[in-house]
Amino acid sequence: MGREGEVVAELVPEFERAHPGIHVEVQQLPWSAAHEKLLTAFAGNTTPDLCQLGNTWIPEFVALNALESLDPKVADSPTIEASDYFPGIWATNRVDGKLYGVPWYVDTRLLFYRRDLLAQAGYAAPPRSWAEWTTMLAAIKQRHLRGQYGIVLPANEFEPLVALALQQEDALLRDGGRYGNFQSPGFTRAFEFYVAMFRSGYAPPPAAADLSNIWNEFGRGRFVFYISGPWNIGEFQRRLPAELQQTWMTAPLPGADGPGASIAGGSSLVIFRNSRNASAAWQLIEYLSRPDVQRRFHALTGDLPPRRRAWSEGALADDVHARAFREQLERVKPTPRVPEWERIANEIRLVAEQVVHGDLTLAQGQAQLDARANRILEKRRWLLDRKNGP
Amino acid sequence: MTRLPARMLVNGALLVIAAATLFPLVWMVAVSFMTPGEASTYPPPLVPRDPTLSNYRELFARTGMARYLLNSVLLAVAVTALSLALNVAAGYAFAKLRFKGRERIFRVMLGALVIPSQVALVPLFLLLKELGLVNTYGGVIVPAMASIFGIFLVRQYALAIPDDLLDAARIDGASELRIFRSIVVPALKPIIVTLCVFTLLGTWNDFMWPLIVLSDQHLYTLPVALASLSREHVADSELMMAGSVVTILPVLVVFIALQRYYLQGLMAGSVKA
């Protein structure tokens, strides 16, 4: 999906040269339609052999019994060592104790910010805690610069809110993923903080339509902070003019009392169970997991490797923008490992939008989230109860 | 009111309406020739400063548009050819051939016209999955091989064929197939062309069903590919406009060339209904 889809097509010829007899056909899907397309492919029995899957989707495909378990292959592999991978990321590929994917690249969310604009507001260093962050946002607002906001939080992204929520002690779902836990003190704190960004005027009202070219807007200084992921390192380097390249930087996500956790995201490489070319597919996975290939992949996409060895040498070691990510990756937490997570995340996004818009109060929003999550999880509860017997 | 101001009013109004109708299409062509990023400036430009073919080149080189174009053409032609055969035969039969339950079946079919096709979407998908047609050309072609509307249209027209002509041929010993081929089809030529145009355009423009049934990118038709591209390249308006031009141009050309049949068929079908 996305840019990775385009880049993989460039890496494939070398793999094919090294493995004559294996021919790889690459298909690209846009992220926004990938989830439904893959499910349609599963329903129609037309899944590919090997696929990139967002790791939050792995539990869903495991529940469908669609994926091949990879433990035996990893154990035998000379290239793939589990200990070299960031633990939080490796954990996202485990469901019910079995490994179903090999991390391909990692994704997490942290701060991208305009150093120059922050300095103009009086701050030389990025915030490390929520309190510092709020102070800085207030200072930016005080400058009353027309059209400039402290932070942008697009309506079509649930990740910022979920990242803030993951920083808390309380889990997002309780009872083994049977019920929603959105009225917990932890989620309340995160949700309040998120909504306050809009209420205090630090963030513009979420109208995703006009932020279609977010890079231009970032370049034009329309906002100082943006919570985003590693792909934007490459995008900003490509799309912003040369004179602006020194003005932006990344920083780990502030937590309530100090540096905080963030989402353990990213994509993995999975093999579908009904693939007839599993061993060839595995060879491609091993190839793409080699530290040197991962470094090349990073050079082409800006995506960050999931294994420490790929970070220690080469361009990545010198990349100043990637340093914050290296730090953050040791502090990432996975989202709930239930198949219904994608749908629940969607509800979080929708309810957050309504609360921000003022259609619901915070408490009503939280109650709604619990109600909706509970409904979505009903079948899961039924299946779990049936499995565990009367 | 004297004639001159009245005439100016009427034609002026028509000109305004035509301009409003055609403007987005003309603008689409203009933007498709603009350099990337030019359209997202203020004030928004109407004419490209430096017309370029780069968007089209990029479209065909990087996004695989040629393949989608081929798919659309293939499917449109296949569906039209097959459905024409089935619909014309059935329409003629309902008009001129007696068989048991003819009127009853026809009335039920008319009633079924009211059912929105989306009701059948989910089970049709599951049915095609069992038949192994999901994610194949067949998945798009097979369900479209006959349509109630097409049969209805042909029947209306076929009713006008004089019965004595057909009876005379039968007395002469001609088989039903022979009569169909040599008398009926030539007589139905206008409606056949009309149905041909309807079906070509309809299949070309079909969106929801190909969206659901085709998951492999290399099978996408133009509308599905365009929708997918528009989500991915939401910032690249010039590229998207080039994509729209490629999608719309064939349809417009066919329509303008055969508009007489299309519009006549439309009016005939609706007035009689």
Added chain:
Amino acid sequence: MKRTTAAWWFVAPALAVIGVFFVLPVLAALIVSFTDFDIYALADIRNLRFIGWRNYVRLLETPLFWHALGNTLYFVAVGVPLSIGASLGAALLLDSPLARAKSFFRTALFAPVVTTLVAVAVIWRYLLSTRYGLINYALGGLGIPPVDWLGDPHWAMPAIILFAVWKSFGYNTVILLAGLQSIPQDLYEAARMDGASTVQQFRHVTLPSLAPILLMVSILTIAGHFQLFAEPYVMTQGGPLQSTVSVLYFMYEEGFKWWNLGSASAVAFVLFLFIFAVTLAQLRLAPRPAVAA
């Protein structure tokens, strides 16, 4: 070959296709709507439960469903009169003896109808852009501040209505034009001799003569508008704040994004019932065709 046997050969293929690929699925949809067919059931059919009316009841308890219904009714209630009104106006203009270049105008008006919806929706999405769109630019020329068409929940549906009218009014224009052209001139002569003004001629000759065609146009247009899907899918993805989620869009997400196929089938049937009821109502309420005196 006997004539009736031949007849069956002519009809059988078409009827078979329609029977298997339309009628059967429709009946099946009814059955699926009484189950909780979902992704778990897709994986293993033993995970399927028969739940009777629960999908329908659940729908009634789902706020988003009502929202979708409201949005769709809004689209129908505002879009249909606008569309038919525009069509009637254009048809009257085209029918006027004063009009020139009729064939060119007719083609121009009809062009949007044959264009691919997705392609023109993409065009309109850029035209409606808040900062760089030509529509706001034109409004700015008139002194009106820019409207956030696709980002403001109050303006997103009107934007889609505007687009839908542009796209489809040509269709009814052609049909109504045919209807206008079939009104016998002596009716107008008679009215003129009775001293009727242009407006009165319109009210007492044109409208009643057009009544049956107008009825058909309104039935088809309303049914078509209920099936709103591609515009929100391409232009707004149902947003902002789900103000453009239509019933079909809701069904698509329910069925093909979340794979709650049972629930999606229930939605489809509810939509069908709505269209059916509204069509029936129109047929009942239609004034009896007046006998021309």
